[in-house]
Amino acid sequence: MARMFSPRTLVTVLRAGNAAARxxxxxxxxxxxxxxxxxxxxxxxxxxxxxxxxxxxxxxxxRLGVAREDLLEAFLRVLSVADLVREEDARWSLAPAGRAVVSDDLVRASYEAFAGFHTGVYRELDGLLAGAPGRRDVVEQGAVIARVSAAFEPFVDDVLREAVAEASPRRVLDAGCGAGLQLATMLAAAPGAEGVGIDLDEAAAALARRTLDDRGLGVRGRVLRADVRDLAVGTAGTFDLALLANVVYYVPAEERPALLAGIAALLAPGGTLLVVTTIATPHLFSRHFDLLLRAQEGDMSLPDVDSLSAALRAAGLLPREPRRIAPGAPLIALEATRLR
Ligand SMILES: C[S@@+](CC[C@H](N)C(=O)[O-])C[C@H]1O[C@@H](n2cnc3c(N)ncnc32)[C@H](O)[C@@H]1O
Incomplete structure (x- = not known):
């Protein structure tokens, strides 16, 4: 189709307001x-x-039980220009990008999470600012949160295997173990070690037990349903390596020093606490995640590196330099050792 707008009109339109903003x-x-x-x-x-x-x-x-075939046809045409489906001889099939959406669970979970609760917080921000009850994403969206977080697992695993190689642990602790994947990684990397996983959520604890059993690690690992702020319960003995991965921001800021001191008290002399967490930085995703946490019920927020390091020192540990462990994400690993 011929174009009939003149460059001069285009310039006029752009100059009528803030061109960059438009x-x-x-x-x-x-x-x-x-x-x-x-x-x-x-x-x-x-x-x-x-x-x-x-x-x-x-x-x-x-197949879908759709009443409005005309609307479905229009939607398929949208999917087509978005390169997710293609049409040939009046028949629809998946385009390569669409195949990735349905078959790669990380892609699928990302669409679900970002179109859902990640942006839902902004749609409901007005009410939240006015004092509406906090969101329950952490409780209600646990499964999709875990699926999206799977993107970072290989990076966390690298750090963990390195920590295990350095510590040669006989006992490992995974505080807030979720599905138990990292507890399993530690036990697999330290063949003689025993491990304890702790999670507040019964379903997560059950999943962690299943992960260990499925990988033949059940005899060396125990999973307890408990609060990481009350670690003395059921965790007799000391640990050479403790992991606190993606948990610290669920604990209110003023309770974090006590939490870290509690874990430090369970470390053997020379033992290491490895904290993996997203941190507060002046970048869009970090600030967004912090807002999302603060919008939840409970008192959640992203930690900053300085206060985390200070709390580790106050707990009697010697923190090392924090390391960024995933490209483009404000995710760090911070190791701290208990002095001998
Ligand atoms: C984002 S998941 C992280 C799981 C795992 N550490 C990982 O990095 O994949 C956070 C987990 O911490 C658990 N959690 C949150 N607060 C907790 C608390 N106070 N005590 C024990 N577990 C807690 C949640 O139930 C959830 O399973």
Missing amino acids: LRATRDGQAAVRLHVGAAGLGTGVLDAVRDGPATTADLAR
């Missing part, structure tokens, strides 16, 4: 639309239905 608003809007197109493709089941092979719109409408 372009940015347009780009942000398009990114938001793409995010919601992908999420709706999953949420409605359309992408999964298309996965089963070339199908007409009528086939898909029948």
